[in-house]
Amino acid sequence: MNSKEYMEKTEQYVLHTYNRFPVVLEKGDGVYLTDADGKSYLDFGAGIAVFALGYGNKAYNDALKKQIDQLIHTSNLYYNIPLEEAAEKLIRTSGMDKVFFTNSGTEAIEGAIKAARKYAWLKDGGTDHEIIAMNHSFHGRSVGALSVTGNAHYQEPFRPLMGGVKFADFNDLDSVNAQVNEKTCAIILETVQGEGGIYPADPVFLKGVKKICEEHDILLILDEIQCGMGRTGSYFAWQQYGVEPDIMTCAKALGCGVPVGAFVLNEKVAKASLVPGDHGTTYGGNPLACAAVSEVFDLFEEQHIIDHVNEVAPYLEQKLDELVEKYGCLSLRRGKGLMQGVVVAGRPVGEIVKKALEQGLIVLSAGSDVLRFVPPLIITKEDIDEMAVRLTRALEA
Numbered sequence: 001m002n003s004k005e006y007m008e009k010t011e012q013y014v015l016h017t018y019n020r021f022p023v024v025l026e027k028g029d030g031v032y033l034t035d036a037d038g039k040s041y042l043d044f045g046a047g048i049a050v051f052a053l054g055y056g057n058k059a060y061n062d063a064l065k066k067q068i069d070q071l072i073h074t075s076n077l078y079y080n081i082p083l084e085e086a087a088e089k090l091i092r093t094s095g096m097d098k099v100f101f102t103n104s105g106t107e108a109i110e111g112a113i114k115a116a117r118k119y120a121w122l123k124d125g126g127t128d129h130e131i132i133a134m135n136h137s138f139h140g141r142s143v144g145a146l147s148v149t150g151n152a153h154y155q156e157p158f159r160p161l162m163g164g165v166k167f168a169d170f171n172d173l174d175s176v177n178a179q180v181n182e183k184t185c186a187i188i189l190e191t192v193q194g195e196g197g198i199y200p201a202d203p204v205f206l207k208g209v210k211k212i213c214e215e216h217d218i219l220l221i222l223d224e225i226q227c228g229m230g231r232t233g234s235y236f237a238w239q240q241y242g243v244e245p246d247i248m249t250c251a252k253a254l255g256c257g258v259p260v261g262a263f264v265l266n267e268k269v270a271k272a273s274l275v276p277g278d279h280g281t282t283y284g285g286n287p288l289a290c291a292a293v294s295e296v297f298d299l300f301e302e303q304h305i306i307d308h309v310n311e312v313a314p315y316l317e318q319k320l321d322e323l324v325e326k327y328g329c330l331s332l333r334r335g336k337g338l339m340q341g342v343v344v345a346g347r348p349v350g351e352i353v354k355k356a357l358e359q360g361l362i363v364l365s366a367g368s369d370v371l372r373f374v375p376p377l378i379i380t381k382e383d384i385d386e387m388a389v390r391l392t393r394a395l396e397a
């Protein structure tokens, strides 16, 4: 079959919930992808902030192949070796206490919500606890995760959603304070808002939220699904703020392509929330997924991925700033590390994404008007130069 036929057949059989670009991606190498017609793309999207180590990483692929030959699945009724290894590495890098592995980011959010509710229920027996979430946030599409996602468009057709959720404005402490009452059990936010348009939390705001949490024994849930795993220049973005969450959610680059997520609890929550019977999953924490996680942590160390991010990110910022300076349709840049957004003015952002694709560059959009750059964390300055060349062509096309 040729590309056109693959696309037609896909539309015939797969539920149409995505307006896909007319490209059939077939293979990857480093920071480049190749489609079924042989066209090459420089990838500044990384499968939506997933493929941190780049495509075709031999050590990563070998670790997975070895695990496939050894044992793919066991269920959570038994122990398995990669589960211990992955958990230990995640706990060590986060400095938190206990982890539960899931199959996706959305499920990590579900677990975080349940842990928070159980913590509050054990404390006072109440069943009317509230969660404060942020406007323009994104936490996933299942009913619980959608309930704390501050986007009316995503929520509307699926009401009634989970009750007891209130929304505040990100980076506006007064707005958070206004929603706090004796029923509040958790505040959930992305340390850097991703889908909403790449907004890093203001340090004063995050510290202020933490203070509110401490004063009222409210749990702070930080969603690091997109901004975590080295993307902003530390394993987790909150580590640069001096603010520790009670619960952290993680996914995407945690498995670098193998579907896996996690919610991670500090000791306070771990010892007073979920117990046997409260939460479970058939696949979560299975040997294959955990072998991926374990190898990702090893490769991050061996390849000094975080040092590398800190070295190349200022160059990406500089190059994007130059483009913003040069083109009237780009109004400003914001972001942290290798999670950058450029605001587009007077032109639909989707049009630029499409033109970039034609020029062999994958970039994403975020919010209604932001070009999003979340490349594999192994990109080099030469890759950034090449990105700028291709984006320039797209902007001028």
Ligand SMILES: Cc1ncc(COP(=O)(O)O)c(C=O)c1O
Pocket: 048, 104, 105, 106, 107, 109, 138, 139, 140, 141, 190, 194, 195, 223, 224, 225, 226, 227, 251, 252, 261
């Ligand atoms: C911050 C954040 N939270 C949660 C999710 C949901 O994760 P998943 O798509 O793996 O379910 C996403 C996905 O984009 C995300 O960016």
